[in-house]
Amino acid sequence: MNTVSFSQNAIFYGSGSNCVCRLSTIAFLLSGIFPAAADDVYFMADALEKTHSTSQDIDLSRFERGEQLPGTYRVEIWLNENYIRTENVSFVPVKGFGLAPELNRRVLESFGVRVKAFPELAMLPAEVIITDPGAFIPDATTRLDFDKQRLDISIPQSALNTRARGTVDPSLWDQGISALLVNYSINGSRNWSRYGETQEQFYTNLQSGINVGPWRLRNYSTATKNNGKQSFSSLNTTLSRDVQFLRGQFQVGETSTPGDVFDSVMFRGTQIFSDDTMLPESMRGFAPIIRGIARTNATVTVKQNGYTVYQTYVAPGSFEIRDLYPTSASGDLEIVVTEADGSVQHFVQPFSAVPVMLREGRIKYALSVGEYRTTKHGALTPSFGLGTLAYGLNNNLTLYGGVLG
Incomplete structure (x- = not known):
């Protein structure tokens, strides 16, 4: 032919x-x-x-190999199969790999990379060009799909600042409106005897407060009436506010010390302490951190007693699961890693928690200064200072201690 x-x-x-x-x-x-x-x-x-x-x-050999000319292209950026944004990205030729994007440390930080976890990357000036993230982050890759104008970036899940379930950005926190609060409870009784004696008892519980900006004024008082005798007691009065960057509360007035390390005591003074309610529910209490390695884009399933308690999707490379909801105090967690090719990995992570245990990397603190307060007449009311600190070292060990003077 x-x-x-x-x-x-x-x-x-x-x-x-x-x-x-x-x-x-x-x-x-x-x-x-x-x-x-x-x-x-x-x-x-x-x-x-x-x-x-x-x-x-x-020279047309580049096109014969299916490659394209270097330059700036407007592409969709996808990180671990999740769309990030669309923008202009400069690409340079890389021998044997087609085109590679010009990135830098600042761009990687915007993607949520834990830059401080990689010393060589953290020491780079913010504007230094990075064409191969894998040189600093193990198993990190980039790939340009020129036909779709799509840049796929794969970074191991453990290298990213993953957002715990239920997390709300502190910039979205609202102090609320100014308000006057009153909560009360009243009960009473009147008893008659066959001898004509009458006994009356009444009890009132009053919890009131005022909110003004970030400040919270609270009072807890009780009133009783017993056979004509009346008494009124103010149990405590506090003025408090959030300290967001410390994930804690500042408090002044008549209150009680936290009871994590020492027994709780009533006092009149000032204290600052960590507040668990400022954390998402998935980060409160104790649960172990699960670590593993995925060979491909994989599904990770965590089971306990045959029930699925967690499931997520991870990119190739190492992964960490930090936001397990607290479960029972002890037991075995079964971890199943299902790879993209259908292969399955199984491993078991046993754990046991005591009441003072904290998650790895979690810090809990309290600092109180004031005067001991008691309802006993004539009792000593010495001044004192108290400080406690607890730190979750790993899944098996929590260090804690305190000073009372």
Whole structure:
């Protein structure tokens, strides 16, 4: 079979001064005479050079390999199969790998990379170009799908600042409106005896407060009436506010110390202490951190007593699960890693928690200064200072201690 090879963009010049025609037209006319199979048609790389009187070296080998020219392209950025944003990205050629994006430390931080966990990356100036994140972050890769104008970035889950379930960005926290609060409870009784005696008892519980901006004024009082005798007691009065960057509360007035390390005592003074309610529910209490390695984009399932308690999707590389809801005080967790190719990994993580145990990396603190307070008349009321600190070292060990003077 005879074949005709041509380029649609190539132009033939005849010997006459006006003899010019497009080869595509000639190919059309000859197709009936010399039919060719579709797979026999190819592009003549030197056709572009022949359109000029002077021979030029035009390298088209990049396109023959399916690669593209370096430059700036507007692409969709996807991180671990999750869409991030669309923007212009500069690409440079990398031998054997096509085009690589020009990134930097600041861009990686915007993607949620835990830069401080990688010393070499953390020491780089913010604007230094990074074309291969894998040089700093193990198992990190990038891939450009030119046809779809899509840049896929794969970074192991353990290298990212993952958001715990139920987390609300502190910038969205609201102090609420100014308000006056009153909560009360009243009960009483009147008893008559056969001898004509009458007994009356009344009890009132009053919890009131005022909210103004970030400040919270609270009072807890009780009133009793027993056979005509009346008494009123103010159990405590406090003025408090949030300290967001410390995830704690500042409090002044008549209150009680936390009872995590020492027994709780009533006092009149000032204290600052960590507040668990400022954490998402998935980070309160104790639960172990689960670590593992995925070979591909995988599904990680955590089971306890045959029930699924957690499931997530991770990128290739190491992963960490830090936001398990607190479960029973002890037991075995079964972890199942299902890879993209269908293979499955199983491993078991046993754990046991005592009341003072904290999650790995969690800090709990309290600092109180004031005067001991008691309801006993004539009892000593010494001044004192108290400080406690607890730190979750790992899944098996929590360090804690305190000072009381």
